Amino acid sequence: MRLSRSFVPTLKETPAEAQIASHRLMLRAGLVRQTSAGIYAWLPAGWRVLQKIAQIVREEQDAAGAQEILMPTIQPAELWRQSGRYDAYGPEMLRIVDRHDREMLYGPTNEEMITEIFRQSVRSYRELPQNLYHIQWKFRDEVRPRFGVMRGREFLMKDAYSFAIDYPSAVLEYRKMMLAYMRTFQRMGLKAIPMQAEAGPIGGNLSHEFIIVAPTGESQVYYDAAFERIDPASGDFSFDSPADLNRFFSLLTTPYAATDEKHDPALWRNVAEKREGRGIEVGHIFYFGTKYSEPMGLVVAGPDGRPVHPFMGSYGIGVSRLVGAIIEASHDEAGIIWPESVAPWKAVLLNLKMGDARCDALCEEVYAGLGAEALYDDREERAGVKFADADLLGHPWQIIVGPRGAAAGTVELKRRATGERAELSVADALARIG
């Protein structure tokens, strides 16, 4: 993509409303623009990041055996009356009336809807277990939205819903999601820690929050340093092996980890390597049994022919929140430092002297070699502006082409994360980026 023809409106000054680093940087780097309190439009660079995060989530959900669907944002109130949550949910739910005076709502979550869909079509235990997910916009009318996309009212969320014929089978679904989540966050360069959590309005009694430790987190968290050494990708854990899933689960739930609501000073005293700090919740998984299947009349025939209410769980990942969380975990004074897996562009090409025949030619050569994952800064701007924007946007790699090197046929390759620089031939630079 050529920056001269792109809509990437960067800001030199910090917008007054942004308090924390990720919010400030998302506005300054031209990722998003606020349209109302807690509601954001995603601009090209931000949208690319959001889609990359969603894609990683999707791949890991698929790997865990979940199937992608897409449910609507607008739901009938009637469904929520069946579960009893229409009145229980309170003013956080955005309620709408259509032209026929039918009560509707903008979905804050989808347990009722998926239960209804499942109820229409599933009759036998032979069809279980199943796990269905979608990646869809949600709306929760927060009293006080803040921190940009980290605590917006409208947000993109992956939510999955599992159905099982009995408790042991339901627990396996839960553990699959735990493994999938740990791999998902790891691929985004994040160290997530599952912590015991309150089930909240979703309901249920088995629940973990996935927490990223960062100074701007919303809650105080306590955990054992053992978590810093766990690598979910290693150890050959298979989704198909109950033994693996159970082993993984105990590996992740044995060391102490708790948010302040669940913190137990008595247990904490026995933790050898204590770590505490602030945490950002990026995912939450729940097991809640028959909380919805029973009131909503979801029934399948069990092996003995008798009716059974399936045992359910739900599993959320805050996709849009992750954009903010990743930035909170990875930035410096100059700007964002994207992990390669979610960067809007893998590399930026800086032409320091537009109009110089050698620079222009060399840049075209490099640009052609980089492919679609590159942004070419071909604006008529001074070098300093390009450097500043490149650091702000946080591209993992910067390829700097100036008159000095161009004369010798070399380019400068800079790694954003470390600041390392090297003078290389075009071929070597391209090879290094990979």
Add this chain to the structure above:
RNA sequence: CGGGGCGUAGCUCAGCCUGGUAGAGCACAGCGUUUGGGACGCUGGGGCCGGAGGUUCGAAUCCUCUCGCCCCGACCA
């Protein structure tokens, strides 16, 4: 929802107390000089001073109401 604050140019803000023809820096357009870390000079364009009502000869400024946004707290993916 309680408490506090702010709405003036695209952005960051001054002006308001003490009413008298709307400002600065950055950004934008043109010209010139510059040119490897957010250049400099000159010229220019851009405002229903959030909105409505009121007081006054006269309101960005004073009063009332309203809408929006931000911060602290309580609440939450």
